[in-house]
Amino acid sequence: MRQLQVRTKLQQFNSNRMASKLFSPGQKAELIAAIKAAEIQTSGEIQVHIESRCKGSVLDRAAKVFETLKMYQTKDRNGVLIYLAVEDHKFAILGDAGINSVVPADFWESTKDLMASHFRQGRFTEGLIEGIHHAGDQLKTHFPYDHQDDQNELSNEVSFGK
Secondary structure (H helix, E strand, O other), X not given: OHHHHHHHHHHHHHHHHXXXXXXXXXXXXXXXXXXXXXXXXXXXXXXXXXXXXXXOOHHHHHHHHHHHOXXXXXXXXOEEEEEEEOOOOXXXXXXOHHHHOOOOOOHHHHHHXXXXXXXXOOOHHHHHHHHHHHHHHHHHHHOEOOOOOOOOOOOOOOEEOO
């Protein structure tokens, strides 16, 4: 039993390491730059979380990651999470209550469609950047940057694994 637990933990560790290795340092820097560029125009926050695998519902897993990253703690409830499980070909975009209440009804689905067109061609970095820009445009429209009061409430780093 102990050997099985160790093997399972090792597989989880390797799976999470593999997700981070799918992106070169340059690609990770591009993602961070896209997040920073989007956020400089808004009080909103965008985070990207990447895993190799997602067991079960992608929306449930994304909601759990949203909670773990404490994205609900933004002042205006305007956090956006882009969650990607690369090996399982699953992804989700979640917006907190503030942004969710002001975007068009089809916004999240249309953003997913834009990203999926890149993902189908194996262009994960480009798809994520497209999603970041698309979310950033809506955040800028509904939550413009406040020069006097705005602060970066969440990390701009891409997170990997659990």
